[in-house]
Structure formats: structure tokens, C-alpha cells
Amino acid sequence: MRSRTTVAIDPTGADVYGEAERIRASGPVARVELPGGVRAWSVTGYEAARRVLADPRFSKDPRKHWTAFAEGTLDPAFPLIGWALMENLTTSHGEDHTRLRRLVTGAFTTGRMRGLRPGVEAATARLLDRLEEWGPDRAVDLKSRFAEPLALHVICDLLGVPQTMREDLFGGGKANTDSTLSSEETAASIERVHAIADDLIAAKREEPGDDLVSDLVRARDGDGSQLDDSELKGTVLLLVSTGTEPVKNLLANTLRELLLHPGHHAAVLNGGLALADVVEETLRSQAPVAHLPFRFATEDVEVAGVTVPRGEPVLIHYAAAGRDPSLHGPDADRFDPDREDKRHLAFGHGVYRCVGTPLARMEADVALSALLPRFPEMRLAVAPGDLRAQNTFIMNAPDALPVLLGGAAPRA
Template identity: 35%
Template sequence: MTEESRFILDPATRDLHADNRRLREAGPLVPVTAEGVPAWAATRYATLLTVLTHPNLSREICHWAARHSSPPGTAIDRIVTDTSMLNAEGDEHRRLRTAVAGAFTPRRLEGLRPKIESLTGRLIDRLADLPPDQPVDLRKEFAYPLPREVISELIGIPAGHQDELHELSDAVAQVGGSLDDTPELRKALHELLGQIIDQRRDTPGEDLITDLFRLREQDGVRLSTDELFATIELLFIAGHVTTVNLITNAIGALLNEPGQLDLLRSGKCPFSAAVEETLRWDSPIAYFPMRYAVRDIEIDGVHLRAGEPILACFASAGRDPGHYGEAAHLFDLTSPPATHLSFGHGPHFCLGAPLARLEAEVALTALFGAFPEIAPAAPPEELCPLDTLLGNSTRTMPAVLGPRSR
């Protein structure tokens, strides 16, 4: 196959969903180039479901035939070289996942609910203090600080490190600020998290870092120092950046899709439906690397050779008319999806899915309840998308709030 026959995935595309429509029309598995890496793209719902659960596809990078020629320093490179449970399989994956599963039990999450509601209330108060007739960036001022503070609380980030950590994570979440998301910035974030972990070793508390230190001493779930660090880094970044995108995208949909917000305010549809429909219709993740063929296999009539990588196209699968019908491109709260794949499927299903759902539902309920006259401050087509293959959202979400409800 020649490079000319491949789709080039553009991280800065102005219309991700139009790109994905063309990919779906090209086939269930489409040859693409992503950040200089040739790969197959799983474009349709059924194909992606097969890819996520296929016994002869693995996330372990040792199975990637061209791994040594992959460009360094890219978003794909950061993901595929991660040494946490993200890229582990089998018993190793279960061992690493078990070590953190306790942080996401229903009991632990219900314990977080009052804190999430309290933090959301403080953010609403801060928004209400702003001029009601002037645009405010709801990504920066609302969608971002909520999950950032929640994951900091869950993990156990000491107050003395939060300002510096937040400055670095601002760049990762693309919410403005003076820093860009570069390999150097990622290194600084890596080093700072290392300092935090070292500090928490001597100051245990009711948090995930303390839990992991305790688990290191228990037979069967021992974590090496490198594994502990990789796990904390994964949970901190993945634990809030994708939720920022979820809340941002949901706000955008409810502000711009006619009649949908009225369904929520009238009580005809619950806010949980808005969360699930956003996850389907505008997935927080665009493309996610990689799964590798362990041996030669065939999926949906496409022959894959051992060692070839596959990219998961979550945003594309969510609008697949072959699964959701001809109205798949419409945001419709009256028929929320019975299923979607935005949190993955199978053993690698997102551990933080219940937390993301809880945060988004609390945030949307509070925001649209507090500001009955809220309106978009710019049309969707004028908003700049994230300049990354991984995340699907906009850099800003400007809105005019209007007066707070009484």
C-alpha cells in the first residue's frame, strides 16, 4: 500500500466529524497516517467493538513491528510508551488495575459526591460574580477546574504543590495560560508528580497515593516504584482532561442544538441523558492508539499482518449510521444511546467512567439551573478545536450567562 492511498489524520482539523464521515465511508478498517505513523483506523461501531475485544490484538508495544521507527515526542508516542496498566494485558493488567480499583468503588464515589457538589457550587458562585452580559469561557472557568480539583482530591495532591501542578496541567488540558504542551512541559509535570509521591510517602492520608503505598506491601498486588509513578501520572492526566472535554462538549451541544435544553429544564429528560448522548455524539476522545495484531488476522474482510497497529476511532463510532441509524449525526436527548464505546469496552474499559459521569451530571445540572438565560457567545464553527489527535473538544466555550436564577 502506498502512502498516497492513506488518509492523513490532521490534528488541527476544523471538522473532525466530517473527516470521520469520510473514513467510515471508506471502510470499516481504513489505512491512515497519524503523526507520521502508518496504521489502520477502526472507523465503525461494530468494527471498533471487535478491535477492543479481539483476543489476537494487544496493547503491548512489543507486538508492534515498526515501534522503533515511530516519531518520538508525539501524542501517540506518549500513549504507546506509557508503562502503566494502560498498555498491560492479561494477568499483568489485572494486577495493576486491581491496585487502583478501590479508588473508584461506588462507596468511594458516593463519598466524593458532596465534595463535587460543593466545589460546583463555588464555581457557580464565581461565575455569578462576573458581568452577566459579557462572554465567559466556560471551558476555562467551569469545565476545567471541577475535574481538576476532584482528581487532585482523589489522588491526594498536597495544597503546596497545587498551583504549580495546575499551571502545568493547564497546558495539557489546553485551557490557555502561558505554557504550551511540549515534551519539556511533560517532563516537568513528570518530575513534579514524582516530588509529590515522595512527599506523600511520609504523610499518608485518605487518598489514592496512600492506598497504593499500602498495597505495595501486600502480596499479590506489589507495585514497583516505576509502576506506582506511572499509575499516578496516568490517573491524574486521564482522570481530568477527558472529563474537561466531556463537560465542554455537553455545554456546547446544549447551547447550540435547538430544543434540547428545554427537554432538560422541563423534566422530560434527565441530565444523565445529556451526559450519555454527549459521550456518543461528541466523544471526548477522537482517536486512541494503539492495538497491535499478535498474528495475521482478518477483521471485516480486511487482512491484518502480525505487528500492524490499529487506531481506535471513538468519535467516529459514535456517529456510525450503521449502528445508530440515519439520524446518528443528530444530538437527540429523547433517544439516548443504549450503548456507546466512548469509555472503551472489555478489560480496558475506563476505570474512571462512573466518576466522569457523576462530575458531568452534577456540573450540567448546576450550570443550567443557575443561569436560565445562558446563551452561546459564538457559533460552533468559529471555535478553535484542540490541536491534538487524541482529544475531541474546543479550546474555548464562550457563553453569555445572563442573571443568576433566584
């Protein structure tokens, strides 16, 4: 018989998968308590999550469909209030979401990805040269020295963010994924990053370029009907955040899994295992986004035998859905690139599927295809048990990935 104990979410995300199993013990859709005492629903089942993600009766707009927020009864000190205050693709619904998505989707076409690839390859090569300078036996954090700067460079080049703004814009945007911050700390960070975004938008109005922010500004200023100012700023900030955090986590998680599984690592190096299979299995078993706020039922909706009342918040547990034993069997938590069925929801599903999926996949392919053969002797610099999760329940990756690179392979 299933337990019906409400799980209180740990804001530090110290044990994402252990917590997921405690939630799952109450069924694929279960009550949870968020930081600040806010009650919500968590969807851990794969099929239940697919249904919620595709069901138009679940909205992303808190202003219209989160009863406590819309009626002003939500405590303004709620630590995750920033997720309700954004105005972008993640907080829009229906026609508004369709309009915003249409403006952004064109930046991530297959053709544009082909055009971006040489720049990603060049950025990767520069970062690998810098890594080689660390030498074979000095520990280096691959997350902060490789995965993060690559992801930040690629998305900022696409958006047209000047070098002088990049670190501040990225640092401020991290506030929405650090679930240990207080509401005051989150508000201060959001205020700083909004000011930077205002400066960026003003610069693009003054001197537009061949970049996505300039395209969005032109759409806003063309007839005023495409984007309002809040949506424009919110969309820019969303793209910076979603173009960095999930990608760097995907890279860090993939590298960690290979270093924890030397047989798979060797198979990739000798061509016996396709890197694409490794990345796909990492997405399934180590989703870079773990537990994402928010959706809101626009009416009472029954999912997996549970009725989610109108106006209540719902979180999709992407990390848990990828390890659902009802889909992937009793070894769902095992990393196995040879697994035939690697279905997951790491990039979402339905109309809210991540528009940047082609870019993330391309970055992972370029970065890992260059890094792994460059440093074939690479190994962890710490014991596996010393790897710590990053300080959030929303994202899923090690906080750092210290490695010893070993000798670099000769270059042609």
C-alpha cells in the first residue's frame, strides 16, 4: 500500500533521486511541500508527466491561473516567487505562448545550427588549449573551466551579448535556479539582471546587429504588437538562463558518468560505443533539469487517478520521469548506454518542449567529440563520494567536476 506522506522538498537538492523515490512512493502524482511551506503537486511518472506537459488545461501563467498568486494570498516572501514574476515563454499560456514561441523558434532551425557549429568548434578548441595548460597532474574543474564558459559563449554569441555584459548577465540569472536563496536575495539579483538586460536592449536599439536580441527588438518596435517591453526583457533573460544551465549540466553529467564507468569511457574512445548513445542515456538517467516549477490547473484535472484542483501549482520531476521503473524496469536507475529504450523528458514535451534542444545537442556533440580524445587518460581527481550536488532542487548536476587530465593526445 502506498504511503501518502507529503514530502518536504529539500531546497539544497542534496539527494535529488532519493527524494524522487520518496515522492514516487505516493504515486506518479503526489503532494509535496515547497520551501516556504507552499503546497504543490509533483509529477514523477513518465506517462503522467507526458500527459500534463501536453494537456492545455495545465497553464504556465501564474497571473491568470495560480489562485494564490492571482488573489494575493501567496506570501510575498515565498523563496520561489521569481518563477511567478517572469514574463516570457515559461510563464505564458495559449495564444500568448504561441506568439512568443514563434518569435524565438526561428533562431534554432537546423540551418542556423549548421551555421553556428564552426563557431562552437572554435570556442571548444580554445577552451581545450587552456585546459592543456593545466598539465596532466593538476586538478581542474571541468564544469567551471569548460562546460560553463562554452555554454555561455555560445548562447551569448547567438543573442549578441557583448563580452562586458556576459558574466554579470549569467550570474544574475542563476538566482532563479538557486533554490536556497531567500526572497530578498532573489529579488535583489533579479533587479540587477533586469538592469543589465535593459542596457543590452537599449544598445541593440541604438546599434542592431545580426543576432537574436536585435531580431526581438525589431519585432517589438515594428508595430508594437509582437512583444511588450516586459516580454522582451523576460525572453532575453530566459534565453540566457536556459542556454547555459541545462547545457553545462548535460556536459558535466555526461563526463561524470563516463568517468564513473571506465568500460564505457574506453568504449567511446575506441569507437565501440557511440557518443550519441552516451548522451541520450545521460539525458534519461541524469536529466540536467530536475524538478521544474510551475504549471497550474485551469480546472480540476484527473491525472493517474489523482485530481489536481483548479489553481494549484504543479511541478514536473524530469529527473524522476527518466528513471520511472514502470517504463524502464527495476534497473531504471542504472546508467546503461546500451539500453535499447532510452525514452526521457529531459527536453520537455508538447508545446513547451525546449526550443533550444537542437543547440544543446549540437554543443554536446561538438564539445565531447573534441574533449574526450584530446585527454584520453582523464580521470576523477576526487573519490566519487566527494562529488557534491549543486545548491538547488531545480537543476541536477555536480557542483564541480574536478579531474586530472593526464597526458594530451598528439594533435595533427
